[in-house]
Amino acid sequence: xxxxxxxxxxxxxxxxxxxxxxxxxxxxxxxxxxxxxxxxxxxxxxxxxxxxxxxxxxxxxxxxxxxxxxxxxxxxxxxxxxxxxxxxxxxxxxxxxxxxxxxxxxxxxxxxxxxxxxxxxxxxxxxxxxxxxxxxxxxxxxxxxxxxxxxxxxxxxxxxxxxxxxxxxxxxxxxxxxxxxxxxxxxxxxxxxxxxxxxxxxxxxxxxxxxxxxxxxxxxxxxxxxxxxxxxxxxxxxxxxxxxxxxxxxxxxxxxxxxxxxxxxxxxxxxxxxxxxxxxxxxxxxxxxxxxxxxxx
Numbered sequence: 001x002x003x004x005x006x007x008x009x010x011x012x013x014x015x016x017x018x019x020x021x022x023x024x025x026x027x028x029x030x031x032x033x034x035x036x037x038x039x040x041x042x043x044x045x046x047x048x049x050x051x052x053x054x055x056x057x058x059x060x061x062x063x064x065x066x067x068x069x070x071x072x073x074x075x076x077x078x079x080x081x082x083x084x085x086x087x088x089x090x091x092x093x094x095x096x097x098x099x100x101x102x103x104x105x106x107x108x109x110x111x112x113x114x115x116x117x118x119x120x121x122x123x124x125x126x127x128x129x130x131x132x133x134x135x136x137x138x139x140x141x142x143x144x145x146x147x148x149x150x151x152x153x154x155x156x157x158x159x160x161x162x163x164x165x166x167x168x169x170x171x172x173x174x175x176x177x178x179x180x181x182x183x184x185x186x187x188x189x190x191x192x193x194x195x196x197x198x199x200x201x202x203x204x205x206x207x208x209x210x211x212x213x214x215x216x217x218x219x220x221x222x223x224x225x226x227x228x229x230x231x232x233x234x235x236x237x238x239x240x241x242x243x244x245x246x247x248x249x250x251x252x253x254x255x256x257x258x259x260x261x262x263x264x265x266x267x268x269x270x271x272x273x274x275x276x277x278x279x280x281x282x283x284x285x286x287x288x289x290x291x292x293x294x295x296x297x
Contacts, residue, residue, distance in 0.1 A: 042262055046269050049256050068252030069273050074157065075166065075248055076235040076277070079173040083234055086178030091185025092211065105182060112179035117240055120176055125168040125244045133164050162246065169241030169248075177234045184226050188219035221292050228285040232278045239274075249273060 052063040062070070094105035112120075133139045142160045145153065150160055158166035192215050200214045242251035253270040257263055 041265065043265055045260050045262055046265055064247075064252045064255060065249070065269065065273075068247055068249040069277075071158070071247055071252075072235070072238055072249040072274075073277065075169060075173070075238045075241065075246065078157070078170045079177065079238060080231050080234050082170065082174035083177040083181055084231075086174060087181025087185050090178065090182040091189065094182060094186040095189045105186075109179045109182050112175055117172065117176050117237065118243070121169070121172045121241060121244060124172045124175075125165065133167075139164055158246075165241075165244050165246050168244060169238070169246045172241065173234060173238055177230060177237065180230050180233075181227065184223050184230060185219070188223035189215060191222055192218055221289075224285065224289050224292070228282060231285070232281055235278055235281065236274065 046065075049063050049065045051060045051066065053059075054061045090105045090108055093101040094109070096102060142153065142163050145160070153160065153163070157163065196214055196218070197210065200210045205213070238248060239250035242248060242254070245251065249270055253266050257266045260266070
């Protein structure tokens with residue numbers, strides 16, 4: 001008992017030292033920015049770009065930073081959904097016995113992973129907007145919807161005038177992150193012992209039933225931690241679509257920075273908003289991981 005107490009005491013002392021070192025480092029950075037760079041902090045401008053008073057509505061409404069934050073949430077949500085779907089399908093193809101299926105999955109992974117995401121953004125933006133949208137008449141269809149439909153579309157996806165760019169951004173982020181999720185799913189499936197396949201086949205299960213009831217549930221528990229990491233990366237990578245004028249958080253932050261010249265305050269605010277979003281995903285994923293572990297026990 002004495003040894004355990006000493007270990008816990010040393011652990012608390014170490015935690016205190018590390019925490020103190022972090023606070024001292026942060027204080028030193030702030031000091032150097034304020035004194036060394038002669039930077040004058042002005043946090044009073046930030047609330048004005050989060051909320052504003054609307055005379056017509058007679059109340060507070062979101063301003064451009066919060067609008068960008070909500071756009072990032074929508075963009076990340078759709079990108080995570082499609083990236084996960086692509087990753088699961090391609091991950092399964094990567095584990096199939098037929099060479100044709102493995103080639104499809106391998107070609108997709110190697111092609112996407114070896115092309116810079118910035119290049120993918122422009123490829124999909126110009127291809128989707130100049131070819132697919134015109135071919136299927138999507139943009140004209142979206143713009144011809146009623147005001148009510150436009151409001152619902154703006155709430156769940158994007159406003160009609162930004163719909164094309166938004167879809168291009170979602171496709172880019174989804175395909176890029178889907179390649180990494182593919183490898184995670186492949187590794188999870190291949191980590192299941194062959195005895196599981198043999199036993200389920202002996203019970204007369206089809207391949208689809210094996211994947212649905214035996215393999216994927218076990219693989220899901222194993223791939224959850226790295227999968228959550230890629231989902232968080234998806235949120236962070238969504239900032240790259242600001243180059244095609246999607247008014248997400250990074251784009252709106254640059255607009256505020258250019259108009260106020262408050263560089264550090266704006267970027268720290270944006271960083272905290274991204275941190276809040278990513279930490280929320282990490283927290284709920286951790287709760288899910290604990291729940292899945294309890295079910296297994």
